[in-house]
Amino acid sequence: MESNLITEDKQKNKLEKVFEILKTMASRPSGLIGLSIVLFHIVLALISPYIAPYDYKAISPNTMLLAPSAEHWFGTDSLGRDVFTRTILGGRTALTVTFFGSLIALLWGGLLGIFCGLVGGKIDDVVMRVVDAFLSIPWILAMLLIVSLLGTSTEVLIPALGFFYGKGIVRVARAATHDVIAKDFIVSARARGHSNMSIIWNEIIPNVRDAILVEGAMRWSWMLLGFSSLSFLGFGVSPPTPDWGLMISNARGLMSFAYWSVIAPIVGLSSLIIGINLTADAFAKALGIDRSTKAPV
Amino acid sequence: MSEIIESVKNLSIGFNSQKGKQISILRNVSTNIKKGETVGIVGESGSGKSTLALAMMGYIKQGLFPLKGECLFKSEDLLKMSSRQLEKIRGRKIAMIPQNAGQALTPNLKIGYQIDEALKLHTDLNKRERDKKISELLNKVRLPSPETMAFRYPHELSGGQQQRVAVAMALAGKPDLLLLDEPTTGLDVTTQAHVLELLRFIAKDTGTSMIYVSHDLGAIAQVSDRIVVMYAGEIVLEGPARKILKEPIHPYTYGLLKSIPKLSLAGLPASMPGSQPQPGSINEGCSFYDRCNLATDNCKKNSPDLEHIKELDTNVRCFNYKELINQNNNLQTSITKKSNNSEANEVLKLKDVSISYAKQKFFDQLLNKISDQNPTVKDINIDIKKGETIALVGESGSGKSTILKSIAGLLKTKDGQIKFENDRILSSDLKMRNPNDLRAIQLIFQNPDESLNPNHTVEQILSQPLKLYFNLSGEELKKNIIDLLKKVRLGEFYMSRYPRQLSGGEKQRVAVARAFAAKPDIILCDEVTSALDVSVQAAVLNLLQQLKEDLGTTYVFVSHDLAVVRAISDRVAVLYQGRLCEIGPSQNVYKFPSHPYTEVLLGAVLEPDPDIKPKLVAEDIVEEKPPEKGCSFQGRCPRKIGDICNSKVPPWQIGENGNAIRCHINIEELASLQQ
Numbered sequence: 002m003e004s005n006l007i008t009e010d011k012q013k014n015k016l017e018k019v020f021e022i023l024k025t026m027a028s029r030p031s032g033l034i035g036l037s038i039v040l041f042h043i044v045l046a047l048i049s050p051y052i053a054p055y056d057y058k059a060i061s062p063n064t065m066l067l068a069p070s071a072e073h074w075f076g077t078d079s080l081g082r083d084v085f086t087r088t089i090l091g092g093r094t095a096l097t098v099t100f101f102g103s104l105i106a107l108l109w110g111g112l113l114g115i116f117c118g119l120v121g122g123k124i125d126d127v128v129m130r131v132v133d134a135f136l137s138i139p140w141i142l143a144m145l146l147i148v149s150l151l152g153t154s155t156e157v158l159i160p161a162l163g164f165f166y167g168k169g170i171v172r173v174a175r176a177a178t179h180d181v182i183a184k185d186f187i188v189s190a191r192a193r194g195h196s197n198m199s200i201i202w203n204e205i206i207p208n209v210r211d212a213i214l215v216e217g218a219m220r221w222s223w224m225l226l227g228f229s230s231l232s233f234l235g236f237g238v239s240p241p242t243p244d245w246g247l248m249i250s251n252a253r254g255l256m257s258f259a260y261w262s263v264i265a266p267i268v269g270l271s272s273l274i275i276g277i278n279l280t281a282d283a284f285a286k287a288l289g290i291d292r293s294t295k296a297p298v
Numbered sequence: 299m300s301e302i303i304e305s306v307k308n309l310s311i312g313f314n315s316q317k318g319k320q321i322s323i324l325r326n327v328s329t330n331i332k333k334g335e336t337v338g339i340v341g342e343s344g345s346g347k348s349t350l351a352l353a354m355m356g357y358i359k360q361g362l363f364p365l366k367g368e369c370l371f372k373s374e375d376l377l378k379m380s381s382r383q384l385e386k387i388r389g390r391k392i393a394m395i396p397q398n399a400g401q402a403l404t405p406n407l408k409i410g411y412q413i414d415e416a417l418k419l420h421t422d423l424n425k426r427e428r429d430k431k432i433s434e435l436l437n438k439v440r441l442p443s444p445e446t447m448a449f450r451y452p453h454e455l456s457g458g459q460q461q462r463v464a465v466a467m468a469l470a471g472k473p474d475l476l477l478l479d480e481p482t483t484g485l486d487v488t489t490q491a492h493v494l495e496l497l498r499f500i501a502k503d504t505g506t507s508m509i510y511v512s513h514d515l516g517a518i519a520q521v522s523d524r525i526v527v528m529y530a531g532e533i534v535l536e537g538p539a540r541k542i543l544k545e546p547i548h549p550y551t552y553g554l555l556k557s558i559p560k561l562s563l564a565g566l567p568a569s570m571p572g573s574q575p576q577p578g579s580i581n582e583g584c585s586f587y588d589r590c591n592l593a594t595d596n597c598k599k600n601s602p603d604l605e606h607i608k609e610l611d612t613n614v615r616c617f618n619y620k621e622l623i624n625q626n627n628n629l630q631t632s633i634t635k636k637s638n639n640s641e642a643n644e645v646l647k648l649k650d651v652s653i654s655y656a657k658q659k660f661f662d663q664l665l666n667k668i669s670d671q672n673p674t675v676k677d678i679n680i681d682i683k684k685g686e687t688i689a690l691v692g693e694s695g696s697g698k699s700t701i702l703k704s705i706a707g708l709l710k711t712k713d714g715q716i717k718f719e720n721d722r723i724l725s726s727d728l729k730m731r732n733p734n735d736l737r738a739i740q741l742i743f744q745n746p747d748e749s750l751n752p753n754h755t756v757e758q759i760l761s762q763p764l765k766l767y768f769n770l771s772g773e774e775l776k777k778n779i780i781d782l783l784k785k786v787r788l789g790e791f792y793m794s795r796y797p798r799q800l801s802g803g804e805k806q807r808v809a810v811a812r813a814f815a816a817k818p819d820i821i822l823c824d825e826v827t828s829a830l831d832v833s834v835q836a837a838v839l840n841l842l843q844q845l846k847e848d849l850g851t852t853y854v855f856v857s858h859d860l861a862v863v864r865a866i867s868d869r870v871a872v873l874y875q876g877r878l879c880e881i882g883p884s885q886n887v888y889k890f891p892s893h894p895y896t897e898v899l900l901g902a903v904l905e906p907d908p909d910i911k912p913k914l915v916a917e918d919i920v921e922e923k924p925p926e927k928g929c930s931f932q933g934r935c936p937r938k939i940g941d942i943c944n945s946k947v948p949p950w951q952i953g954e955n956g957n958a959i960r961c962h963i964n965i966e967e968l969a970s971l972q973q
Contacts, residue, residue: 184748184749185743185744185745185748185749186748186749186750186751188708188741188743188749189741189743189749189812190762191708191728192706192707192708192728192736192739192740192741193736193737193740193762193763193766193767193816194728194731194733194736194737194766195762195766199766203751203754203758203762204751207751207753207754208751208752208753
């Protein structure tokens with residue numbers, strides 16, 4: 002009975018901690034704005050299928066390129082589709098793909114980085130040189146290659162983006178691990194005879210978690226930009242899926258007389274990126290990691 | 299009555315807490331510095347001594363601000379001056395010598411250039427005069443060959459030499475007041491004694507007033523004319539050095555002096571209960587109330603004022619100080635410890651152990667040649683008996699921690715064997731040792747801030763070894779953790795705390811508990827008390843001794859502090875440059891005859907007693923590498939007899955009282971030399 006009480010107590014503490022961090026983040030204006038934007042986008046992405054006024058793929062020659070009005074808030078595009086509907090649904094794709102992409106990037110990048118930092122020596126040398134080699138390949142070319150070989154489904158895009166954005170995390174995780182690895186509590190765990198896995202799990206991860214999470218949050222916004230660029234070039238999700246990059250690309254040529262079909266996705270994309278960036282900065286400050294003093298890798 | 303050059307009046311310094319409360323770090327401090335006088339400010343960490351010293355040069359750390367009072371330097375208030383005005387005073391009138399000169403000197407500028415900068419700023423001399431002045435200053439701080447020294451970079455100098463350069467720079471502006479913030483704390487014992495001797499000479503020679511801030515009463519005792527004792531941001535005792543050290547009439551100072559281990563006493567020092575209150579948590583009444591054994595109800599309600607006692611020329615902040623007058627014979631007492639059974643079996647044997655840090659060069663690998671003929675640690679033979687406390691003593695670089703690490707399996711040995719229980723050879727590779735051997739040998743580290751995972755609660759920290767070695771979980775795990783906490787005198791409620799919520803002494807107790815969680819046979823203690831305050835150190839030493847008596851554990855205790863070693867150990871091994879010099883029962887090692895290096899070390903120990911001056915018999919040169927041939931101590935030995943010391947490794951000689959000495963001089967002759 003009593004031990005149950007303890008675990009409950011601990012869990013409560015963890016929730017409280019998360020809450021405390023959110024509170025600290027919201028205490029700065031920039032953090033509050035960032036959090037609100039991100040929250041707004043997430044909520045919108047969750048409820049958009051239910052509130053969308055039109056069918057996103059319903060083409061109609063009668064409604065081509067209508068200016069914003071009471072019926073079509075953001076106007077319609079060259080195929081007569083409602084821009085408002087497509088914009089709110091477009092955020093859904095972008096958020097899903099990049100969220101899971103970042104998660105994959107965090108997992109493989111973080112774990113590999115921690116492992117390399119811990120074992121050091123020749124394994125570390127080899128792995129890091131391979132990572133460096135990958136870093137030197139322009140990611141967009143590599144992505145184009147993958148997409149043209151394997152297709153543009155989200156099942157391909159998520160792991161591919163996750164892989165390319167995880168490389169940078171490897172270096173951050175390795176550097177963060179080096180900061181703690183020389184500390185006596187790790188030496189102490191080694192002397193007790195703990196296995197490498199146990200040392201990573203119990204001693205290192207709690208101490209590098211914050212740095213890696215902040216890095217992951219930053220990568221998320223970059224990945225969003227990258228994903229939209231791919232769609233813009235026609236290598237992201239395929240039409241008629243509503244997507245911001247795709248929408249911008251389609252409406253680009255008509256910008257001079259039907260600006261409305263390009264403005265809505267641009268505002269959506271840039272506000273989400275700004276929101277994530279502000280949130281990541283506030284998150285870093287709330288955790289006591291000052292990004293400005295550490296060189297980005 | 300000489301002229302007062304700086305006076306602090308009712309100074310309070312504080313900060314605003316996150317909740318907007320004003321919290322003071324210094325409370326109502328008043329004191330005067332006279333011309334030519336050296337004042338020692340002593341206190342434990344957090345007592346406000348550095349804040350006071352810095353305020354005396356008009357500097358207040360960021361986040362802090364003066365609440366009231368003033369700092370008058372020659373009747374001008376430093377705290378009200380603009381930074382322009384302060385620039386004219388700092389360096390020229392008041393100079394500071396920092397704690398770590400190695401960090402205070404710019405690494406990429408030559409020593410001479412850096413002193414020249416100070417001279418340019420503070421004097422009107424021309425280039426030629428300045429050059430002359432530089433070598434004069436370097437001469438004054440007794441640096442060897444000042445002409446070439448000026449062209450060296452800071453990293454080419456030893457710690458003691460760097461500190462001397464810092465002194466030379468401070469003297470460049472001919473200041474009236476020198477501020478020294480723990481100037482010898484990071485130095486080796488012998489170097490420390492030399493630097494203090496230099497400071498005393500400079501004080502006398504130039505007539506400069508000095509403020510010497512330190513936690514170390516031993517160092518303070520050597521230089522100060524007057525001592526100010528700080529506790530929780532207040533001055534609790536102030537008076538002539540001799541009076542304060544010999545007849546302390548404040549219970550805190552009295553307890554502090556009692557908790558310092560002394561060379562002349564074999565037993566453990568008495569410890570003071572509790573710890574210093576945090577700023578902000580001080581309620582009404584005396585701030586020392588919780589830890590005081592003279593406390594009465596009056597002390598709880600009213601806080602005493604600093605009272606001047608004419609006949610003793612002392613200021614004291616205590617209602618009951620009279621009870622302490624004439625009680626001071628008790629200062630020279632200690633807790634006797636149980637001696638161990640010398641018949642016991644040997645539990646750990648080091649046989650011809652040598653350890654090398656050098657990497658094998660590529661060509662040597664090809665030719666299969668061992669290049670390092672002169673390893674860092676060589677020929678260590680020590681047999682450790684069950685239940686004894688053996689201490690490894692030496693200055694930095696003596697290889698004492700290196701030996702400890704290789705016993706723990708963290709460092710591979712080059713040659714030799716480590717045998718554990720019944721002559722079983724322990725692998726020098728951690729991964730090759732069996733779990734039971736790993737359990738049997740545990741380590742306690744110097745700094746608990748680094749040895750405890752900051753993101754784990756005490757419960758998680760203590761459960762690591764229990765889960766690993768005994769597979770405990772659930773109720774049983776919790777019961778064991780509570781038992782362990784009880785053993786180190788901590789309550790059950792500590793379980794949910796994080797290390798940052800504990801004081802230094804409490805953290806070290808948790809570290810001790812973690813080591814004992816494995817039910818070890820041997821505990822390796824690496825400078826376990828040197829990061830702690832004196833009163834806390836005494837408590838940890840007493841705890842270690844108690845646990846040993848209860849559980850029969852064997853300690854290998856590494857320390858640079860000879861007095862601490864004297865207090866806790868049964869046997870002492872003295873190391874120099876990774877070679878053994880002397881080994882024997884501790885009461886004999888501390889008696890003559892002893893190895894010349896032991897003699898040098900013992901001579902340099904600073905005791906909190908103005909009558910015991912350190913004996914400086916050897917130069918404080920720092921040797922980078924052990925000599926390839928002959929005696930390891932040949933470079934600094936004051937009793938070197940000639941070529942034989944350079945060419946032949948000295949033989950072991952066993953004295954009649956059981957200590958073994960490695961020296962070419964005959965042991966009886968050594969005895970007569972050292973009388």
